[in-house]
Amino acid sequence: MKKIAIATTLAFMFTSTLFAEPNLQKNPEGLKKLAQMAGETSPYYRAKKEVFPKDYFLVSQNLPFLVGTALFHPDSKKLNLTKEQLEKLVEMKKTIVPQSAKMAKKVKEMELKLAKNILDTNATPESQAKLVDEIAKAKADMTKAHLNCIDTVKHLLSPEQFKTLLELASTKQRMQKAKAQQAQPQAKKVDMNSEGAKLFQAKCAICHSTSKPTDMSKVVAPAVMGVMNHVKMKYPEKDKAIAFMKDYVLNPSADKAVCMPQKIKRFGLMPSQKESVTEKELDVILPWMFDNFPPKGFIGMGMMHR
Structure with missing residues:
Protein backbone atom coordinates (compact mmCIF):
# COMPACT_ATOMS: atom_id res chain seq x y z
CA MET A 1 0.00 0.00 0.00
CA ALA A 183 -3.14 40.77 4.98
CA GLN A 184 -5.64 38.78 2.96
CA PRO A 185 -9.37 39.38 3.50
CA GLN A 186 -10.78 37.47 6.43
CA ALA A 187 -12.35 34.15 5.61
CA LYS A 188 -16.11 34.14 5.31
CA LYS A 189 -17.75 33.70 8.69
CA VAL A 190 -19.38 30.41 9.46
CA ASP A 191 -23.16 30.49 9.07
CA MET A 192 -24.28 29.85 12.62
CA ASN A 193 -27.95 30.05 11.65
CA SER A 194 -27.99 26.87 9.58
CA GLU A 195 -29.64 23.72 10.89
CA GLY A 196 -26.24 22.04 11.22
CA ALA A 197 -24.90 24.94 13.29
CA LYS A 198 -27.94 24.96 15.56
CA LEU A 199 -27.71 21.23 16.18
CA PHE A 200 -23.97 21.51 16.80
CA GLN A 201 -24.58 24.23 19.39
CA ALA A 202 -27.20 22.09 21.09
CA LYS A 203 -25.39 18.77 20.97
CA CYS A 204 -21.64 19.41 20.70
CA ALA A 205 -20.65 22.96 21.64
CA ILE A 206 -20.77 22.31 25.37
CA CYS A 207 -17.39 20.59 24.89
CA HIS A 208 -16.13 21.56 21.42
CA SER A 209 -15.71 25.29 20.86
CA THR A 210 -16.19 26.77 17.38
CA SER A 211 -13.54 29.43 18.07
CA LYS A 212 -9.99 29.39 19.33
CA PRO A 213 -10.04 29.07 23.15
CA THR A 214 -8.64 32.02 25.09
CA ASP A 215 -8.45 30.31 28.48
CA MET A 216 -6.92 26.85 28.08
CA SER A 217 -7.58 26.03 31.74
CA LYS A 218 -11.30 25.82 30.95
CA VAL A 219 -10.96 23.68 27.83
CA VAL A 220 -12.48 20.21 28.26
CA ALA A 221 -12.10 18.99 24.66
CA PRO A 222 -10.35 20.11 21.46
CA ALA A 223 -11.96 22.94 19.50
CA VAL A 224 -13.84 21.87 16.37
CA MET A 225 -11.28 23.42 14.00
CA GLY A 226 -8.53 21.26 15.50
CA VAL A 227 -10.74 18.18 15.39
CA MET A 228 -11.57 18.71 11.73
CA ASN A 229 -7.97 19.49 10.87
CA HIS A 230 -6.94 16.02 12.04
CA VAL A 231 -9.98 14.33 10.49
CA LYS A 232 -9.30 15.87 7.08
CA MET A 233 -5.62 14.94 7.20
CA LYS A 234 -6.63 11.29 7.37
CA TYR A 235 -9.98 11.46 5.56
CA PRO A 236 -9.82 14.26 2.96
CA GLU A 237 -12.88 12.92 1.12
CA LYS A 238 -16.13 14.23 2.60
CA ASP A 239 -18.11 10.98 2.54
CA LYS A 240 -15.31 9.01 4.21
CA ALA A 241 -14.75 11.72 6.81
CA ILE A 242 -18.44 11.81 7.70
CA ALA A 243 -18.62 8.02 7.91
CA PHE A 244 -15.60 7.98 10.22
CA MET A 245 -16.98 10.74 12.45
CA LYS A 246 -20.40 9.15 12.76
CA ASP A 247 -18.86 5.85 13.78
CA TYR A 248 -16.46 7.52 16.21
CA VAL A 249 -19.13 9.68 17.86
CA LEU A 250 -21.30 6.65 18.51
CA ASN A 251 -18.58 4.06 19.09
CA PRO A 252 -15.36 5.83 20.14
CA SER A 253 -12.14 3.97 20.84
CA ALA A 254 -8.50 4.97 21.18
CA ASP A 255 -7.41 2.87 18.20
CA LYS A 256 -9.79 4.82 15.93
CA ALA A 257 -8.66 8.25 17.12
CA VAL A 258 -6.97 10.57 14.61
CA CYS A 259 -5.73 13.10 17.17
CA MET A 260 -2.33 13.03 18.85
CA PRO A 261 -2.03 10.59 21.78
CA GLN A 262 -1.35 13.42 24.22
CA LYS A 263 -4.78 14.88 23.45
CA ILE A 264 -6.48 11.71 24.65
CA LYS A 265 -4.19 11.65 27.66
CA ARG A 266 -5.14 15.23 28.49
CA PHE A 267 -8.88 15.17 27.77
CA GLY A 268 -9.64 11.47 28.00
CA LEU A 269 -11.45 9.40 25.39
CA MET A 270 -14.73 10.96 24.32
CA PRO A 271 -17.62 8.86 25.66
CA SER A 272 -20.18 7.44 23.26
CA GLN A 273 -22.85 9.98 22.34
CA LYS A 274 -25.53 7.40 21.55
CA GLU A 275 -27.72 8.78 24.31
CA SER A 276 -27.17 12.40 23.30
CA VAL A 277 -27.46 12.57 19.53
CA THR A 278 -29.27 10.54 16.88
CA GLU A 279 -27.85 9.32 13.59
CA LYS A 280 -30.35 11.56 11.81
CA GLU A 281 -29.01 14.58 13.70
CA LEU A 282 -25.45 13.56 12.91
CA ASP A 283 -26.38 13.48 9.22
CA VAL A 284 -26.99 17.23 9.55
CA ILE A 285 -24.21 18.16 11.98
CA LEU A 286 -21.28 16.34 10.39
CA PRO A 287 -21.57 17.74 6.83
CA TRP A 288 -21.78 21.23 8.36
CA MET A 289 -18.60 20.56 10.33
CA PHE A 290 -16.79 19.28 7.25
CA ASP A 291 -17.87 22.23 5.10
CA ASN A 292 -16.93 24.91 7.62
CA PHE A 293 -13.88 23.70 9.54
CA PRO A 294 -11.02 24.23 9.81
CA PRO A 295 -11.23 27.80 8.50
CA LYS A 296 -9.03 28.87 5.61
CA GLY A 297 -5.46 29.55 6.74
CA PHE A 298 -5.81 27.49 9.91
CA ILE A 299 -2.51 26.12 11.21
CA GLY A 300 -2.80 23.44 13.85
CA MET A 301 -0.31 22.58 16.56
CA GLY A 302 2.79 20.96 15.11
CA MET A 303 1.94 21.90 11.53
CA MET A 304 4.45 24.73 11.16
CA HIS A 305 7.86 23.97 9.70
CA ARG A 306 10.83 24.88 11.77
Whole structure:
Protein backbone atom coordinates (compact mmCIF):
# COMPACT_ATOMS: atom_id res chain seq x y z
CA MET A 1 0.00 0.00 0.00
CA LYS A 2 2.86 2.40 0.80
CA LYS A 3 4.39 1.84 -2.65
CA ILE A 4 1.04 2.56 -4.28
CA ALA A 5 0.63 5.76 -2.26
CA ILE A 6 4.11 6.98 -3.22
CA ALA A 7 3.58 6.06 -6.86
CA THR A 8 0.29 7.97 -6.90
CA THR A 9 1.96 11.00 -5.37
CA LEU A 10 4.78 10.86 -7.91
CA ALA A 11 2.33 10.63 -10.80
CA PHE A 12 0.38 13.60 -9.51
CA MET A 13 3.56 15.58 -9.08
CA PHE A 14 4.31 15.50 -12.79
CA THR A 15 0.79 16.31 -13.95
CA SER A 16 0.04 19.34 -11.80
CA THR A 17 2.29 22.37 -11.36
CA LEU A 18 -0.34 25.10 -11.49
CA PHE A 19 -0.70 25.55 -7.74
CA ALA A 20 1.82 25.69 -4.91
CA GLU A 21 1.62 22.45 -2.97
CA PRO A 22 3.82 19.95 -1.15
CA ASN A 23 5.54 17.08 -2.90
CA LEU A 24 4.10 14.72 -0.30
CA GLN A 25 1.45 14.96 2.41
CA LYS A 26 2.48 14.31 6.00
CA ASN A 27 1.40 10.97 7.38
CA PRO A 28 -0.62 11.43 10.59
CA GLU A 29 0.30 7.91 11.68
CA GLY A 30 3.99 8.79 11.45
CA LEU A 31 3.43 11.89 13.56
CA LYS A 32 1.58 9.79 16.13
CA LYS A 33 4.46 7.33 16.35
CA LEU A 34 6.96 10.14 16.93
CA ALA A 35 4.73 11.62 19.63
CA GLN A 36 4.46 8.24 21.33
CA MET A 37 8.22 7.73 21.12
CA ALA A 38 8.88 11.19 22.55
CA GLY A 39 6.80 10.50 25.64
CA GLU A 40 6.25 13.08 28.35
CA THR A 41 8.18 16.34 28.46
CA SER A 42 10.10 17.46 31.50
CA PRO A 43 8.13 19.55 34.03
CA TYR A 44 10.79 22.21 33.46
CA TYR A 45 10.46 22.28 29.66
CA ARG A 46 10.13 25.96 28.67
CA ALA A 47 9.06 25.90 25.03
CA LYS A 48 5.34 25.96 24.24
CA LYS A 49 5.56 22.67 22.40
CA GLU A 50 8.25 20.03 22.15
CA VAL A 51 9.32 19.31 18.59
CA PHE A 52 10.70 15.79 18.66
CA PRO A 53 13.33 14.83 17.60
CA LYS A 54 14.50 18.26 16.35
CA ASP A 55 14.77 19.80 19.82
CA TYR A 56 17.49 17.35 20.82
CA PHE A 57 20.12 18.21 18.21
CA LEU A 58 23.10 20.21 19.46
CA VAL A 59 22.22 22.89 16.89
CA SER A 60 18.44 22.65 16.87
CA GLN A 61 17.38 26.15 15.81
CA ASN A 62 19.99 27.48 13.42
CA LEU A 63 20.30 24.76 10.79
CA PRO A 64 17.62 23.84 8.25
CA PHE A 65 15.96 20.42 8.17
CA LEU A 66 16.04 20.02 4.42
CA VAL A 67 14.62 16.57 3.74
CA GLY A 68 11.36 17.41 5.48
CA THR A 69 11.23 20.80 3.78
CA ALA A 70 11.82 19.28 0.34
CA LEU A 71 9.06 16.73 0.85
CA PHE A 72 6.42 18.46 2.97
CA HIS A 73 6.79 22.23 2.70
CA PRO A 74 3.52 23.66 1.30
CA ASP A 75 5.44 25.15 -1.63
CA SER A 76 7.93 22.31 -2.19
CA LYS A 77 6.55 21.61 -5.67
CA LYS A 78 8.49 24.73 -6.68
CA LEU A 79 11.65 22.62 -6.49
CA ASN A 80 10.58 20.75 -9.64
CA LEU A 81 12.17 17.56 -8.38
CA THR A 82 12.77 14.73 -10.79
CA LYS A 83 11.28 11.34 -10.05
CA GLU A 84 14.72 10.04 -9.07
CA GLN A 85 15.36 12.97 -6.73
CA LEU A 86 12.02 12.54 -5.00
CA GLU A 87 12.53 8.80 -4.58
CA LYS A 88 15.98 9.35 -3.04
CA LEU A 89 14.59 11.95 -0.63
CA VAL A 90 11.83 9.55 0.41
CA GLU A 91 14.42 6.83 1.03
CA MET A 92 16.54 9.28 3.04
CA LYS A 93 13.53 10.13 5.19
CA LYS A 94 12.84 6.44 5.85
CA THR A 95 16.38 6.09 7.20
CA ILE A 96 17.00 9.45 8.82
CA VAL A 97 13.81 9.89 10.85
CA PRO A 98 14.04 6.56 12.75
CA GLN A 99 17.76 7.08 13.40
CA SER A 100 17.27 10.65 14.59
CA ALA A 101 14.31 9.66 16.76
CA LYS A 102 16.30 6.84 18.37
CA MET A 103 19.23 9.15 19.13
CA ALA A 104 16.94 11.93 20.37
CA LYS A 105 15.14 9.49 22.66
CA LYS A 106 18.48 8.56 24.20
CA VAL A 107 19.41 12.22 24.69
CA LYS A 108 16.04 13.03 26.21
CA GLU A 109 16.28 10.12 28.64
CA MET A 110 19.70 11.34 29.77
CA GLU A 111 18.42 14.90 30.18
CA LEU A 112 15.45 13.70 32.22
CA LYS A 113 17.81 11.65 34.35
CA LEU A 114 19.93 14.75 34.87
CA ALA A 115 16.84 16.67 36.00
CA LYS A 116 15.76 13.84 38.29
CA ASN A 117 19.18 13.76 39.91
CA ILE A 118 18.74 17.27 41.31
CA LEU A 119 16.40 15.70 43.87
CA ASP A 120 19.19 13.41 45.01
CA THR A 121 20.85 14.93 48.08
CA ASN A 122 24.06 13.12 47.22
CA ALA A 123 24.24 14.47 43.66
CA THR A 124 26.74 17.23 42.97
CA PRO A 125 27.69 19.08 39.79
CA GLU A 126 30.89 17.06 39.78
CA SER A 127 29.07 13.74 40.07
CA GLN A 128 26.84 14.65 37.14
CA ALA A 129 29.67 15.82 34.90
CA LYS A 130 29.98 12.43 33.18
CA LEU A 131 26.30 12.43 32.26
CA VAL A 132 26.59 15.99 30.93
CA ASP A 133 29.52 14.92 28.75
CA GLU A 134 27.51 11.97 27.41
CA ILE A 135 24.60 14.26 26.55
CA ALA A 136 26.93 16.71 24.83
CA LYS A 137 28.58 13.97 22.76
CA ALA A 138 25.26 12.45 21.71
CA LYS A 139 23.91 15.84 20.66
CA ALA A 140 27.10 16.61 18.76
CA ASP A 141 26.87 13.26 16.96
CA MET A 142 23.30 14.08 15.95
CA THR A 143 24.31 17.45 14.54
CA LYS A 144 27.25 15.92 12.66
CA ALA A 145 24.83 13.45 11.08
CA HIS A 146 22.53 16.39 10.33
CA LEU A 147 25.34 18.19 8.49
CA ASN A 148 26.03 15.04 6.47
CA CYS A 149 22.35 14.95 5.55
CA ILE A 150 22.42 18.58 4.42
CA ASP A 151 25.49 17.86 2.31
CA THR A 152 23.81 14.84 0.70
CA VAL A 153 20.76 16.93 -0.20
CA LYS A 154 23.01 19.68 -1.58
CA HIS A 155 24.68 17.23 -3.97
CA LEU A 156 21.39 15.58 -4.89
CA LEU A 157 19.84 18.84 -6.09
CA SER A 158 20.96 21.32 -8.70
CA PRO A 159 22.40 24.63 -7.42
CA GLU A 160 19.16 26.40 -8.37
CA GLN A 161 17.03 23.78 -6.61
CA PHE A 162 19.21 23.98 -3.50
CA LYS A 163 18.91 27.77 -3.44
CA THR A 164 15.12 27.49 -3.67
CA LEU A 165 15.09 24.86 -0.92
CA LEU A 166 17.04 27.10 1.45
CA GLU A 167 14.57 29.90 0.73
CA LEU A 168 11.68 27.59 1.58
CA ALA A 169 13.41 26.54 4.79
CA SER A 170 14.18 30.07 5.93
CA THR A 171 12.36 31.64 8.85
CA LYS A 172 12.19 34.94 6.96
CA GLN A 173 10.34 33.29 4.08
CA ARG A 174 7.81 31.75 6.47
CA MET A 175 7.28 35.04 8.28
CA GLN A 176 6.72 36.89 5.01
CA LYS A 177 4.18 34.30 3.93
CA ALA A 178 2.41 34.50 7.29
CA LYS A 179 2.19 38.30 6.99
CA ALA A 180 0.81 37.98 3.47
CA GLN A 181 -1.84 35.58 4.71
CA GLN A 182 -2.78 37.96 7.51
CA ALA A 183 -3.14 40.77 4.98
CA GLN A 184 -5.64 38.78 2.96
CA PRO A 185 -9.37 39.38 3.50
CA GLN A 186 -10.78 37.47 6.43
CA ALA A 187 -12.35 34.15 5.61
CA LYS A 188 -16.11 34.14 5.31
CA LYS A 189 -17.75 33.70 8.69
CA VAL A 190 -19.38 30.41 9.46
CA ASP A 191 -23.16 30.49 9.07
CA MET A 192 -24.28 29.85 12.62
CA ASN A 193 -27.95 30.05 11.65
CA SER A 194 -27.99 26.87 9.58
CA GLU A 195 -29.64 23.72 10.89
CA GLY A 196 -26.24 22.04 11.22
CA ALA A 197 -24.90 24.94 13.29
CA LYS A 198 -27.94 24.96 15.56
CA LEU A 199 -27.71 21.23 16.18
CA PHE A 200 -23.97 21.51 16.80
CA GLN A 201 -24.58 24.23 19.39
CA ALA A 202 -27.20 22.09 21.09
CA LYS A 203 -25.39 18.77 20.97
CA CYS A 204 -21.64 19.41 20.70
CA ALA A 205 -20.65 22.96 21.64
CA ILE A 206 -20.77 22.31 25.37
CA CYS A 207 -17.39 20.59 24.89
CA HIS A 208 -16.13 21.56 21.42
CA SER A 209 -15.71 25.29 20.86
CA THR A 210 -16.19 26.77 17.38
CA SER A 211 -13.54 29.43 18.07
CA LYS A 212 -9.99 29.39 19.33
CA PRO A 213 -10.04 29.07 23.15
CA THR A 214 -8.64 32.02 25.09
CA ASP A 215 -8.45 30.31 28.48
CA MET A 216 -6.92 26.85 28.08
CA SER A 217 -7.58 26.03 31.74
CA LYS A 218 -11.30 25.82 30.95
CA VAL A 219 -10.96 23.68 27.83
CA VAL A 220 -12.48 20.21 28.26
CA ALA A 221 -12.10 18.99 24.66
CA PRO A 222 -10.35 20.11 21.46
CA ALA A 223 -11.96 22.94 19.50
CA VAL A 224 -13.84 21.87 16.37
CA MET A 225 -11.28 23.42 14.00
CA GLY A 226 -8.53 21.26 15.50
CA VAL A 227 -10.74 18.18 15.39
CA MET A 228 -11.57 18.71 11.73
CA ASN A 229 -7.97 19.49 10.87
CA HIS A 230 -6.94 16.02 12.04
CA VAL A 231 -9.98 14.33 10.49
CA LYS A 232 -9.30 15.87 7.08
CA MET A 233 -5.62 14.94 7.20
CA LYS A 234 -6.63 11.29 7.37
CA TYR A 235 -9.98 11.46 5.56
CA PRO A 236 -9.82 14.26 2.96
CA GLU A 237 -12.88 12.92 1.12
CA LYS A 238 -16.13 14.23 2.60
CA ASP A 239 -18.11 10.98 2.54
CA LYS A 240 -15.31 9.01 4.21
CA ALA A 241 -14.75 11.72 6.81
CA ILE A 242 -18.44 11.81 7.70
CA ALA A 243 -18.62 8.02 7.91
CA PHE A 244 -15.60 7.98 10.22
CA MET A 245 -16.98 10.74 12.45
CA LYS A 246 -20.40 9.15 12.76
CA ASP A 247 -18.86 5.85 13.78
CA TYR A 248 -16.46 7.52 16.21
CA VAL A 249 -19.13 9.68 17.86
CA LEU A 250 -21.30 6.65 18.51
CA ASN A 251 -18.58 4.06 19.09
CA PRO A 252 -15.36 5.83 20.14
CA SER A 253 -12.14 3.97 20.84
CA ALA A 254 -8.50 4.97 21.18
CA ASP A 255 -7.41 2.87 18.20
CA LYS A 256 -9.79 4.82 15.93
CA ALA A 257 -8.66 8.25 17.12
CA VAL A 258 -6.97 10.57 14.61
CA CYS A 259 -5.73 13.10 17.17
CA MET A 260 -2.33 13.03 18.85
CA PRO A 261 -2.03 10.59 21.78
CA GLN A 262 -1.35 13.42 24.22
CA LYS A 263 -4.78 14.88 23.45
CA ILE A 264 -6.48 11.71 24.65
CA LYS A 265 -4.19 11.65 27.66
CA ARG A 266 -5.14 15.23 28.49
CA PHE A 267 -8.88 15.17 27.77
CA GLY A 268 -9.64 11.47 28.00
CA LEU A 269 -11.45 9.40 25.39
CA MET A 270 -14.73 10.96 24.32
CA PRO A 271 -17.62 8.86 25.66
CA SER A 272 -20.18 7.44 23.26
CA GLN A 273 -22.85 9.98 22.34
CA LYS A 274 -25.53 7.40 21.55
CA GLU A 275 -27.72 8.78 24.31
CA SER A 276 -27.17 12.40 23.30
CA VAL A 277 -27.46 12.57 19.53
CA THR A 278 -29.27 10.54 16.88
CA GLU A 279 -27.85 9.32 13.59
CA LYS A 280 -30.35 11.56 11.81
CA GLU A 281 -29.01 14.58 13.70
CA LEU A 282 -25.45 13.56 12.91
CA ASP A 283 -26.38 13.48 9.22
CA VAL A 284 -26.99 17.23 9.55
CA ILE A 285 -24.21 18.16 11.98
CA LEU A 286 -21.28 16.34 10.39
CA PRO A 287 -21.57 17.74 6.83
CA TRP A 288 -21.78 21.23 8.36
CA MET A 289 -18.60 20.56 10.33
CA PHE A 290 -16.79 19.28 7.25
CA ASP A 291 -17.87 22.23 5.10
CA ASN A 292 -16.93 24.91 7.62
CA PHE A 293 -13.88 23.70 9.54
CA PRO A 294 -11.02 24.23 9.81
CA PRO A 295 -11.23 27.80 8.50
CA LYS A 296 -9.03 28.87 5.61
CA GLY A 297 -5.46 29.55 6.74
CA PHE A 298 -5.81 27.49 9.91
CA ILE A 299 -2.51 26.12 11.21
CA GLY A 300 -2.80 23.44 13.85
CA MET A 301 -0.31 22.58 16.56
CA GLY A 302 2.79 20.96 15.11
CA MET A 303 1.94 21.90 11.53
CA MET A 304 4.45 24.73 11.16
CA HIS A 305 7.86 23.97 9.70
CA ARG A 306 10.83 24.88 11.77
